Amino acid sequence: MHKNKILQYFYIFRFKLFKTSTKMSEGALKEKELGNAAYKKKDFDNAILHYSKAIELDPTNLIFHTNLAAVYFEMKKYDESIEECKKAVDVGREQRADFKLIAKAYNRMGTAHRKKGELELAKTAYEKALTEHRTPDYRQNLSEVESAIKKAAEEAYINPEIAEQEKQKGNDCFKKGEFADAVKFYSEAVKRNPRDAKIYSNRAACYTKLTAFDLALKDCDKSIELDPSFVKAYLRKGNALKVMGQTQKAMDVYEKAMEIDPNNAEAKQGYKDCAVKQYSTGGGSSDPEEVRKRAMNDPEVQAIMADPAMRMILEQMQSDPQAVSEHLKNPEIMRKIMKLKDSGLISMQYR
Incomplete structure (x- = not known):
């Protein structure tokens, strides 16, 4: 009970401090309103003048800094926007401002970093915003920048020459019957060149040998998506379906292969084998x-x-x-x- 009473006094004390720290002087409030009006008209130069004057009249209110940061952001002056956000955070800490206002400054800072392509700094700013105040918008911003970081890392990893080397290693293992090792090399090749349909098709052949048919079909479908005319992918998909006992589906795939290459002997034989199986049952x-x-x-x-x-x-x-x-x-x-x-x-x- 005593502990709860102390917490109650603490929150009352903090609330009073917050009210004091966010109370604007009449002159500062007027300058803020003039800045808002100029901002809405996209008269950014005057908006900067009025927000700066508000800061001079009342340097203890972080809102003026976040408003000024918004102006710089619209002007694509991202460095200046970030600096104003930092000042807003510092002022907010000193004045024990509402955590929601500090979170807003961090979020705006993160968006400015993101516009500059500074994804890691944006991520850090969004994380700090969430520690101050959790909202769906802040969570979405963090999620998007994390996805962008992952995509950038994947793109930086792409190297077709290394992909070809890894694919060759996979081919060598496949010939030796070392299918699990072949999968490892093909997987690395996929990371190095995710747009090469042949690598997915090769890995699908390994998965079929390892009886991992779901993975084989997934790779075949990806290979076909990347190159709809790549007959080998259809053949490997048909072979996997045939082994799985899905005879009719296999026949449909072999038929598609024959549409692309009417003289393909493997497609004809695969279709015939399935047809004979259908009749025999x-x-x-x-x-x-x-x-x-x-x-x-x-x-x-x-x-x-x-x-x-x-x-x-x-x-x-x-x-x-x-x-x-x-x-x-x-x-x-x-x-x-x-x-x-x-x-x-x-x-x-x-x-």
Whole structure:
């Protein structure tokens, strides 16, 4: 109880000091208002004159310094703005000013440093603002400058020549079957050159070998994002999906690879392997008539079934199931057959 009483007296004492320290003289208040009016009109020279006069009349009030700092900031005189913020903090400390006002000075100081590109100094100022008074805006400012510092560090680390050296080390490890070590080198190469699609694709191959399929797919997607025409990334994504047992998704990826490079043997073989697996596992529906009706509403299915050549092929496949293997050598016929299979219209197995 005694302790609480002491704290109560302390806060009352501090409040009285604060009221005294922030009370403006009539002349200083008038100059401040004239400075505010000039500031709103962007008449910065007169704003400086009035705020400076207010400081002369009342050197104990930090608000005049923070206002003056705001003028210099708008004039892009960031050094002068920072100096006024420092003076505001010093005056505020001497006069035991409200911590919110000191926090505002630190925040403004941080923004001026940020404009100058002095990110570390900006970070320090924002941190000090938060120690005085925590607000979402101050927290956001700190978060943004921390992100900018991280990005700057990453950009400074980029070196394509070193990236190529690290990639080669990864290639050497991959050839030896040392996949975990290869991942380390490829990861360093990515940091050194995050815009090289081939590095992500190479690392994806390692992840597949290590059965880290989620990471492999993520790297394949990044590689494709960086270079949508890079066939190798599609092939490695298809291979990962095939190993994962996601046959249809793998076929879709192999098909995309064949669109980019129609003569790619690996894409054709991957697609064929998946197609054979699809047929060997069979299919069907508990309600064939319903499936058939739904499928025939698909314009693409209608076109396939209306094609005389495709009808002949389907009839041949019914009388000679072994003919499936021969027809799958043609990517376009394979695609149409798989479309019918996916729609539920056909369900065939090798015997």
